[in-house]
Amino acid sequence: MFLSKLLALTGCVGASIQIYFDANQRSNGRDVKAGVSGSVEKDSFLDNLVANMTIPELVMQLHLMFADNVVGPNSDNGLYDFATRFAPDAGIGVVHDWYVTNSSQYNSVQKLNSERSRLDIPFMQFGECLHGVGSFKQSMFPQSIGMAASFDTDMVYRVGRAIGSEARSIGIHACFSPVLDLGLDPRWGRGESWSSYPLWALLSLVQFKKLGAKI
Numbered sequence: 363m364f365l366s367k368l369l370a371l372t373g374c375v376g377a378s379i380q381i382y383f384d385a386n387q388r389s390n391g392r393d394v395k396a397g398v399s400g401s402v403e404k405d406s407f408l409d410n411l412v413a414n415m416t417i418p419e420l421v422m423q424l425h426l427m428f429a430d431n432v433v434g435p436n437s438d439n440g441l442y443d444f445a446t447r448f449a450p451d452a453g454i455g456v457v458h459d460w461y462v463t464n465s466s467q468y469n470s471v472q473k474l475n476s477e478r479s480r481l482d483i484p485f486m487q488f489g490e491c492l493h494g495v496g497s498f499k500q501s502m503f504p505q506s507i508g509m510a511a512s513f514d515t516d517m518v519y520r521v522g523r524a525i526g527s528e529a530r531s532i533g534i535h536a537c538f539s540p541v542l543d544l545g546l547d548p549r550w551g552r553g554e555s556w557s558s559y560p561l562w563a564l565l566s567l568v569q570f571k572k573l574g575a576k577i
Contacts, residue, residue, distance in 0.1 A: 433467075472533070491526075495525055500529075542563060544563055
């Protein structure tokens with residue numbers, strides 16, 4: 363369990379810094395290169411960036427911060443300084459469970475984080491996307507076990523793509539989505555699994571996970 367969490371968090375750091383690399387290249391009037399030469403250039407950029415990061419900056423990149431602890435009860439970013447009080451110039455690495463309704467709310471925190479952090483690394487936003495983006499103005503679809511009951515993998519794929527598009531429109535970079543656990547125990551009320559049938563659960567999840575192509 364510890365290893366899986368560590369790998370997941372390490373992936374967060376890599377993805378967040380990848381965003382920084384892309385943004386940095388474009389701000390310098392350069393297209394992000396593809397292929398071998400682009401990969402070498404990116405690796406060198408990232409190696410240099412990480413080598414210049416302090417321990418607090420690395421820790422903040424690994425820390426998943428609950429959005430309410432940043433934006434505050436009035437959604438005015440009033441708790442940002444308090445949330446970053448132990449490393450005020452390190453910046454926020456990852457924000458999760460933030461139910462924004464439009465991109466301007468997301469942009470306001472991203473801008474504040476950029477202004478306050480020494481290295482200006484954009485944070486990643488994680489969102490709940492079990493059967494729709496966890497926001498008040500996004501589409502809601504049937505829960506995963508309901509979609510699986512249709513035995514329509516094309517529909518599951520289209521739902522996943524729609525969720526991915528809506529997630530990206532409000533700044534979400536990564537989604538928490540249905541799990542591959544089998545729904546064998548009816549007492550588990552959250553119902554985040556697809557089916558009690560292993561093959562169908564796998565086929566459904568594979569189609570749904572293609573939402574990542576839109577994020």
